[in-house]
Amino acid sequence: MYEQVSHSLLNDILNRINPEISNQDLRHFYTRLGANFYAIHSLFERLYGHRSDFAEQAQNLVETMARQYIRRPDALRQLDLERERDYNWFLSQKWVGMALYVGGFAGDLRGLRENLNYFSELGVNLVHIMPIMLCPEGRSDGGYAVSDFRRIDPRVGTLEDLAALSEEMRRRDMLLVLDVVVNHTSDEHEWAQRARSGAPTYQDYYYTFGNRVVPDMFEQNMPEIFPQQAPGNFTWDETMQRWVMTVFNSYQWDLNYGNPAVFIEMLDIILFWANQGADILRLDAVAFLWKKIGSTCQNEREAHLILQLFKDCCQVAAPGVIFIAEAIVAPVEVAKYFGEDAVIAKECEIAYNATFMALLWDAVATKNARLLNQGIKSLPVKLERATWLNYIRCHDDIGLGFDDQDIVLAGYQPQEHRRFLIDYFTGRYPGSHARGLPFGENEKTGDARISGALASLVGLEHALEVGDSQGTEDAIALIILLHAMIFSFGGIALLYYGDALGTCNDDSYLDDPHKREDSRWIHRPAINWERAARRHTPGTAEFRIFTPLKRMIAVRKEIGVFADFNNRELLEVGNPHLFAFGRYNLNKPSERVLVIGNFSHKPQPLALADVAGWSPRCGRLVDLITGKHPEGINDSLVIPGFGCYWLSET
16 A cells, blocks of 8 residues: 555646656666655655645655756766666675875875876775865864855865866776765855744754753753864854754854655765766764764664665665764664664665774784674674775764773773773873874763874884884884775775875974964875885885785785675684684685784784694695795794784685
8 A cells, every 4th residue: 555655646647747857768767766755755754744734845855866966977878778787886806995085195186196006016906085075274173164055065076076086987987985064054155144034934954943941951861972163053143033953063054854854855966976977985973973862963764764764765766875974872783773673785885894893903002802803793794785895084073982891801990991092192100102182082981083194103203213124114113004994894895095105193283373273184194105106115104004015905805705705713822912714715615714813912813723623635725916035934824923824825
């Protein structure tokens, strides 16, 4: 019966569709709409079916999808067809990405296009450009306070520049990733300005209230995201004479997805950027999309329904585009952003593996893999047609979001251990040469997150300054080890710009009054291309980092077991300094790779008996990274200090 209602509504919508739409060639659109409309209607009705304007909004929804389908360039429509046929295309091991700020990497979009050879040289074929949409000067939150969703910051370039970049990247078989900030807008956005002017329609685009009664009810359960610089979750707007929800910063107004007009506006924006040539769209702050009194206003069921609806609508208008969920939440929650109770990803095909990232940093500080081994057990199994984004550093801070129970099982006391990690990476702990800075530090609780470049956090900056040759060796080895982990774990490996060159902290942000209070800018550098040229000079730190990373990327792309089909087995070994897992081919048992990382500065033995199912059957083990046979003694392998092996049988 419900399916009949859905079909009836669709017939009504198509009968009333605007002639400027219906007169277009919509063959593929109608086929996809028919295949997906039952799901779309079910979700849209569940979210908004109680409203008197439901039928009108459903009409707007379909016409929005149709208009963006019509505007979709022919080359992208062809790509849609190819990816519909090869629907597991993004699970391949060939994808290796890099996240960057255009201004810091190459000045603007034209400069980025001129430097595409750098990515090809390294082996990177997926480029994530941090936000480029128009934001107010000084109140941009690094690009995440958008004042116009369809305009590019003129300092970065134009839509024409982006189109040229996208076309050249497609020619090179490179993927383009763009950000869409779906949770909030800048208070200088047109919608916010109209709300300020007193327009009820646009005040309903946000959460605005004339007094503190409802805000106080929300505040009883909502945590503070930035308690030091942006306390509370509501801001009084003097012009509007109303309180407005501002979860992140006072100038970032949270969108009200209880209003279907907001959903349709944001869907239109998502499809707009899909039509600019984005292969992947990173949806920012998705855990916050639905607000409900009496809850933390994070990870609500309705937030997942919104993402499912975005996905189903995108399947109609631009099915070749996939989503990244920016949800830095507990492991038990993050996997839900793939989509619950499904085989394929019904929400976002890709999610940040923030747990793996944080656990790797714990292993760096402790010089052992106890918490890393324990924490990985808590990482949920992903869906078959979804994948992790594995990274070491990104534009944001490092959060210490480990599960307290895992910390206890690893032999630590949670509060004390987090305090140790903060002290270690900010250089306060005796013997630490890390040069990180605290971010969001709470003086009352001692909690904080960590800012800093990879090279500075592992001690390379200090070692180069004081001429410590052993410290330099160790830091470079750690950089290579950490990348070896994300390259082999399973998923899309995402490097951060500058890391392949050993780029250290950039404290020039302190000279900018708009940035100096945000320590995250210390790891958002401007690339010195003269220094980057040292990657071709043997003996330099740049060469000693760039060359092995380039080699590992090339090897990864050739080894089929590194594709992400839930084909990883965590191995428990007797040595607490080692992290070991196996990668295997589900269809060819003979194809397998044993990955071992040593987080101690000293060589560590691994008894082959501890990896009984992965010891050589009849041949010898060879390290795929170097092509050499590993050292061994008395039925044990010896893994060098801060070393890593990708072992296969010859």
